[in-house]
Structure formats: structure tokens, C-alpha cells
Amino acid sequence: GTLPAVVAGLVDRPVIGVPVSTGYGYMGQGQAALASMLQSCAVLTVVNIDAGFVAGAHAAQIAALAGRQ
Template sequence: AGVIAEEMGCEVRKAYDVGVAGIHRLFPVIDEMQGCHAFVVAAGREGTLPSVVAGLVDRPVIGVPVSTGYGYMGAGQAALASMLQSCSVLTVVNIDAGFVAGASAAMIANLAVKS
């Protein structure tokens, strides 16, 4: 996601290991990224992180379910199903579709800069 967004002329900020299992790590990252035009949030397992981020920010959030996990529907299907049923406003791409998410976020950011 980051590579394509950079290729499309966007500044990209990244954060890793800020999942809901250690939610205290998420809040400083959200504060640092408040000026961003869009967020791409990847999550495996139960896919909760994009919904949480979407509830905390006032910008578009694109959820990317990833094919990590184990057990029932562990190849990304559980994360996809969870994201598709989010109560917060969340756009969702297909499993492992980081390229699509990055291009979408870049289009949003580039439109925001033009206006």
C-alpha cells in the first residue's frame, strides 16, 4: 500500500504492531497521524483494528484483511467478514489487496490536496 501511494506522489507514514491486543500503542500513533488525508489499516485474525481506527479518526479508513491467522477461516476470511460488518464507516478491499488500498488512499489524498 505504501509503495503505490508514494509512487502516486503521496507522503506515507507507517506504524507497525499497534493492534487491538495492545491498544495503548494505538493512541500515540493516531495522534501523530491526525493530519493524514486517509488511513490504510491492515489486520489479520479477527480484523478488528480497522474498525477501531475508523471510530477514532475523522478521515477515510481503508481496511485490508490479511491472510494471517489460524483456525476457522484463518486465511483472511474472518478478518474480511468482520470488516464488512463494521459499525464505523470503513471501506474494505479484498484479502491481501494492499495495492488497491494504497492506490485508493492516494487518490483520496491527491484529491484533498487539490481542493
């Protein structure tokens, strides 16, 4: 859950964190990853657990806005 926060602190581009339901903590339901991303100090967009489609839609919106400039 900390990788998106670290990357967001190092780059000047939008970063979207997608916690997944497999993994560690809280019976491996992705809640630990979600909590660590939400508590990040870096500017980071976080979507719900296993919401890869939503993350892709948000990335498409960012790309569309960047194309207008």
C-alpha cells in the same frame, strides 16, 4: 479484523482496512477478518484479502482529492 473499525470510529480521516490471509478463523484465510471489517458500523473502506496494492491505489486517490481542496 477489528482494529480498522475501532480506528475508524475514533478518527475523522479515511481508514482503509486490508485483511490478510494469515491469521485466525476459517482456516486462517483472512475470511474472519474480512467479515468483521465488512460488518463494521464505522465508516470504513475495505479491500479484498491481501489487496495491499489496491488499498495503496485507493489511498492515492484520496490524497489527490484532498490536495485539490
